[in-house]
Amino acid sequence: MDIIVCVKRVPDTNEADIQISGNFINTKGLPFDVNEWDKYAVEEAVRLKEKYGGTVTAITIGDSESDDALRRAFATGADAAVRVSDDIFNGSDAVASAKILAGAISDIKHDLVLFGAQASDDGYGATGQAAAAILGLPYASLVIKLEADNGKIRATRELEAGMNEVVELPLPALLTIQSGINEPRYISIMGIRKASSKEIKVLSAGEISVNTAEIGNNSGTKTEKLFLPPVLKQTEFLTGSVDEIAVKLAQILKDKGGTF
Amino acid sequence: MIQAKELTEKLEMFACMQCGKCSAGCPESGKSGLNIRRIIRELTVSPLCELKQTDPLWDCTSCSACTLRCPRGLQPHELIIGLRGALIETGEIPVTARDSLEAVFKHGNPWGRAKQKREEWTEGLAIKNLSDSQAEILYYVCCAAAYDPRVQNVARSLAGIFNESGSDFGILGIEESCCGSETRRMGEAGLFEMIVEDNMKLFNSRGVKHIVATSPHCFDALKNKYNAEAITVQHYTQYVAGLLDGGKLSLTKNLDKIVAYHDPCYLGKQNDIYDEPREILKAIPGINYLEFDRRREKSLCCEGGGGRMWLEGTNTGERLAETRVKDAAEMGVDIIATACPFCLLTLEDAVKITGFEEKILIKDISELIVEAL
Ligand code: SF4
Numbered sequence: 001m002d003i004i005v006c007v008k009r010v011p012d013t014n015e016a017d018i019q020i021s022g023n024f025i026n027t028k029g030l031p032f033d034v035n036e037w038d039k040y041a042v043e044e045a046v047r048l049k050e051k052y053g054g055t056v057t058a059i060t061i062g063d064s065e066s067d068d069a070l071r072r073a074f075a076t077g078a079d080a081a082v083r084v085s086d087d088i089f090n091g092s093d094a095v096a097s098a099k100i101l102a103g104a105i106s107d108i109k110h111d112l113v114l115f116g117a118q119a120s121d122d123g124y125g126a127t128g129q130a131a132a133a134i135l136g137l138p139y140a141s142l143v144i145k146l147e148a149d150n151g152k153i154r155a156t157r158e159l160e161a162g163m164n165e166v167v168e169l170p171l172p173a174l175l176t177i178q179s180g181i182n183e184p185r186y187i188s189i190m191g192i193r194k195a196s197s198k199e200i201k202v203l204s205a206g207e208i209s210v211n212t213a214e215i216g217n218n219s220g221t222k223t224e225k226l227f228l229p230p231v232l233k234q235t236e237f238l239t240g241s242v243d244e245i246a247v248k249l250a251q252i253l254k255d256k257g258g259t260f
Numbered sequence: 261m262i263q264a265k266e267l268t269e270k271l272e273m274f275a276c277m278q279c280g281k282c283s284a285g286c287p288e289s290g291k292s293g294l295n296i297r298r299i300i301r302e303l304t305v306s307p308l309c310e311l312k313q314t315d316p317l318w319d320c321t322s323c324s325a326c327t328l329r330c331p332r333g334l335q336p337h338e339l340i341i342g343l344r345g346a347l348i349e350t351g352e353i354p355v356t357a358r359d360s361l362e363a364v365f366k367h368g369n370p371w372g373r374a375k376q377k378r379e380e381w382t383e384g385l386a387i388k389n390l391s392d393s394q395a396e397i398l399y400y401v402c403c404a405a406a407y408d409p410r411v412q413n414v415a416r417s418l419a420g421i422f423n424e425s426g427s428d429f430g431i432l433g434i435e436e437s438c439c440g441s442e443t444r445r446m447g448e449a450g451l452f453e454m455i456v457e458d459n460m461k462l463f464n465s466r467g468v469k470h471i472v473a474t475s476p477h478c479f480d481a482l483k484n485k486y487n488a489e490a491i492t493v494q495h496y497t498q499y500v501a502g503l504l505d506g507g508k509l510s511l512t513k514n515l516d517k518i519v520a521y522h523d524p525c526y527l528g529k530q531n532d533i534y535d536e537p538r539e540i541l542k543a544i545p546g547i548n549y550l551e552f553d554r555r556r557e558k559s560l561c562c563e564g565g566g567g568r569m570w571l572e573g574t575n576t577g578e579r580l581a582e583t584r585v586k587d588a589a590e591m592g593v594d595i596i597a598t599a600c601p602f603c604l605l606t607l608e609d610a611v612k613i614t615g616f617e618e619k620i621l622i623k624d625i626s627e628l629i630v631e632a633l
């Protein structure tokens with residue numbers, strides 16, 4: 001089974017003092033990492049390869065700093081990596097990103113395409129689905145379990161209220177992977193170093209099948225405003241003896257309509 | 261499959277005579293699946309080992325009692341580190357260990373806290389930062405002392421002691437990064453190498469000649485694993501004992517308490533520092549100083565080392581820190597004093613679990629000094 005997995009390098013904003021300039025977050029000084037959901041997708045791709053044979057190709061959009069995400073995919077067990085990179089891509093929304101990725105994917109032989117269910121930075125949760133539509137592939141989202149069977153793939157999807165759904169898709173297909181589908185292996189520094197000698201194929205807009213009039217600043221959506229929501233003061237420290245605290249807490253829960 | 265041939269040869273494990281002194285002194289023997297003597301035996305018989313049952317490898321606290329006791333001068337604890345290293349390269353390690361290592365790589369501390377918050381503990385204190393000032397001593401804070409609310413008080417106490425004694429010291433502030441001690445002990449040799457390189461670059465750019473460390477773990481790594489011959493590295497108990505000796509610090513207030521000292525493994529067993537902490541405690545007026553039965557070379561491990569702060573272990577028996585607290589209770593001790601952030605945290609948990617919270621206090625020596633100033 002030949003698998004393509006799309007990955008994204010994202011900033012970690014945990015505990016960070018977010019600085020916004022215009023419609024962008026100033027990412028200087030923020031630590032970067034591979035998008036959490038993509039780590040599960042890469043791990044799943046490699047596990048499928050280990051089980052059923054075939055190849056894994058990792059694809060990302062971005063400048064050379066995104067090579068880190070691809071090297072980690074190599075260290076996990078990917079066989080090839082492609083980075084699509086062009087200034088014209090800047091400003092792409094989720095659908096435009098899907099168009100770019102679909103352009104790169106369509107030129108590579110594939111039975112299965114995996115995306116992380118969402119990215120922790122923009123959080124649209126739409127790129128995978130949009131890519132499936134563009135590529136004309138059947139797709140399933142929020143996949144938490146996967147089995148291949150005779151040219152078909154059986155995927156368990158996570159629904160609301162703790163329900164699961166099992167769907168069967170003919171191959172080729174596209175799936176978006178939910179976190180928790182596996183335990184991604186640890187990628188050692190030695191592993192990354194070894195992977196740094198592997199070739200990353202870099203493609204520009206002209207080298208993939210994409211209509212440049214529909215991507216980057218020509219995306220369907222435009223960011224109008226980026227801002228931090230006002231902080232609402234809702235934290236209260238209760239003091240006193242355990243009994244007093246319990247009484248105060250009970251009162252607050254009652255007042256705020258808590259369950260009683 | 262793990263190929264351990266190179267490792268067993270490098271560590272000369274074939275010299276092992278299977279006397280069992282290592283496993284007999286190992287704090288994890290009997291209470292977990294770890295049997296260091298058996299591991300050595302199995303690997304010397306068949307170096308290409310399945311190591312399928314690898315979980316016990318993560319029980320090791322890296323206390324090095326085994327190494328201290330071995331009559332052949334072998335280093336069994338380093339064998340565990342090497343085997344963990346082989347597991348690390350396969351990627352299959354306990355999830356909590358994985359997360360702490362990734363956090364060290366990404367954030368420079370094993371808890372994944374933001375770098376920008378690293379000097380929060382200094383709030384309200386005037387402390388030099390080596391990025392814009394010079395100082396004779398670099399006070400190396402430690403991730404635990406920088407971020408953990410309980411251990412932050414140790415950093416604040418030490419800063420107070422340094423100020424009181426007129427010591428010329430500074431910190432690296434948000435530029436300080438994990439020392440890598442536990443990274444190395446968890447077997448991530450590549451990451452440790454990278455940490456050493458980055459830290460040495462920083463130390464050199466800040467003209468560091470003398471480091472005083474909060475934690476025995478940082479102290480041990482910086483002193484023994486950094487190849488930094490030009491830098492004097494001290495644990496704070498060594499430095500403070502010197503201040504007391506030199507008359508730079510006088511402890512005047514009475515501390516009318518029964519105190520016993522818990523030897524941290526990385527300070528005592530691994531670096532032979534047993535006396536300075538005791539000298540300091542005995543210099544505090546009014547203290548009734550008691551010794552644990554299991555002390556110095558035989559000190560009971562708190563199980564916080566070797567990455568165990570981020571590893572549950574297969575651990576079925578009672579936690580050793582709880583045993584320690586119960587021993588102290590029997591002795592009628594008011595305060596267990598220690599000199600290590602990890603010991604402080606594990607013992608404090610144990611005091612709560614055993615229900616002695618109202619009776620026994622866990623204190624870092626630095627905190628007791630401040631009380632006596
Ligand atoms: S103490 Fe040393 S010689 Fe004895 S069994 Fe352990 S490693 Fe072997």
Ligand code: SF4
Pocket residue numbers: 282285286287288289296319320321322323324325326327336337340
């Ligand atoms: S270092 Fe300590 S816990 Fe680990 S094997 Fe040796 S004695 Fe046991």
